[in-house]
Amino acid sequence: MTGTLQIPDPTWFVGCGNMGGAILDGWRTGGLDLSPLTIIRPSGIPVEGARVVTSFAAAGPPPSLVVLAFKPQKLDEIAPGLRQYLSARTVVVSLLAGVETASLRQRLPGAAAIVRASINLPVAVRRGVTGLYSPDADGSTREQLNNLFSALGFAMWMADEQKLAALGSVAGAGPAYVARFIAALAKAGVKRGLTEQIAATLALETVLGTAWMAATNKESMESVARRVASPNGTTEVGLKVLDHDHVLDELVAVTIDAAAQRGAELAEEAKAGVDG
Template identity: 45%
Template structure:
């Protein structure tokens, strides 16, 4: 499987939580650790026999380079990395806010630059990866699609505006869902269930409900109505959530906050930004 996923060496420039989750999944999917190099200033090992260096390797030309450092570190990494890349190298960035134009200004050689926004469930092959590129190299795009599809669901966007909106939904969404899971469990505990039991039951409920929503022909609103018998307990709870569209308004404001921050990060990542 590694030959199908990787046509040559893969370099990870930085390996934080998200990049590390992707790498772990690729290894599970059969990627050969000998094909992978992690470049990080700390030199800290990542295990699995993967080479970790503090400088970019000189003994190979990478087929794919993934930028996995923090967005604010882009200008620190680019001067050393850019001269190494050739036109055939596929550059994949998972840096929030770093637009294609900003990346091309720093990395002029690669013909194909791809923005990819994964979410943390990629670690178990249940992630969502939004993709965008200005490249018309179909072979390169197909290669990236295969690599990202090994992490879950990969979907391309024709423009960066759509990509950004999807990234805000699917990239940040798991954190918002985790907060709601925690709130449900804590609420149940305050009403009398033991803490651990409330947490356990909530997690199992969310797992089953999510699987049902993904498999059902009905939309979530219809499914909610099917759970709620007229005059029953579920309907009473839904009336609280639906009152004055409070839940929808809260979620909209939550996503809007991520969008505003994304625009700020894009501005900061543009060449010449202070």
Template identity: 55%
Template structure:
């Protein structure tokens, strides 16, 4: 596994994106497009395909594959994993030996994608998170068959969106999905819980939420910019027998197990989605 970027933003002239079909461009693919566009990436050769036809700012948006034009260099699968069974046969008709299939579908494995898109130049799995919209995302990349030119192209594209981790196996990618892909939802719940606790002690609800949000943001920023160990940050806050020590005495025994169970549950669900997608052509899967 190698980390190829920790900061956001390319220097110099705008990047011309390869021709990409965003098949499905909802919360996640939309966040990626937003991040790229805010960095000045030029999507003049790309198109979003979504049944609702809801326009994606900066992208030509169409409702059907037939309206999309010439087959793309990158076919980005941005719909829900459960739709793969229905959509893959139609999509495969547009895949040539010069098309890389790039999937953000949680769980669905390279082997399954390769079986469904046998003509593809390469199959790449990407596991991003929604903070890509502000170019502070975390993205895992994995491919078994991308050549160096494609890897470089994808690395350059995704590093614009934040931290990019090139995985050496799919298990790493799955873990990044469970920790970072889902992570913004966990962190949002933590912020909310902190805010509710402040509210319960008498703070105005909106003020309490702002305080909780800024506390999490400030701590993350402090850790990221100083490189301080978490223990070091705790040491800087906790004084012996003080208020933080009293709070941590409650939190510390329970938090690691709770978070561990949370990530385990997400990983189990990822494995279920992978199994369901794997079974696409088998008699059991069709049942």
């Protein structure tokens, strides 16, 4: 797929920090040619394989595709300068967490289509998850974006913005939660007498190996747990602690609820920016 896959020419990235950089890392290692890209960022920090400028005026011909990769709080500062470069042939893809398509459309009325992409950081190593949603993208745009984001891992179109938010609350934030779990596993190893370095390696490799095995075998987590825990054995006793009163399920659920609440607040703030 990536052999024939091309980034639309010209494509603008407005901002290129953690997430923009992760996307470009994934495309670069996937063999995509980054030369159709112009990155607009105030610092002018160079990006391997792409052109970097510090203003829209210096960005060259109007873009076919624009990726918004700055912080949501910057939208009202950046949109007024960007909108004059958008035409009925420009597709806008927004990475801005929580900012709904209606808020984006109000600020960027001239674009052909507004698309939201909820991505996670492992796109950098092409094992990411991307959820896409648009109220107005046509079939060929959907196919093109599906191909570009599938080059970075797993990608799917979502039916509505609630589902996109649900995907983001699991996959977008997920790497942070998984990182905490791996760190907790490592800390427990240190408590049992391992060095920090060995414990960190064992915890990481265990999570990687478990996920890899389940994905390869298309095996459910219930089945993985059952295969590890023999009746009346050590793992079964450990699982009873985790499963007691669904303590782990509850902890993860309240964690995700708290993050989703913040997502809703950000969406409201973005709406207020337009209306108020």
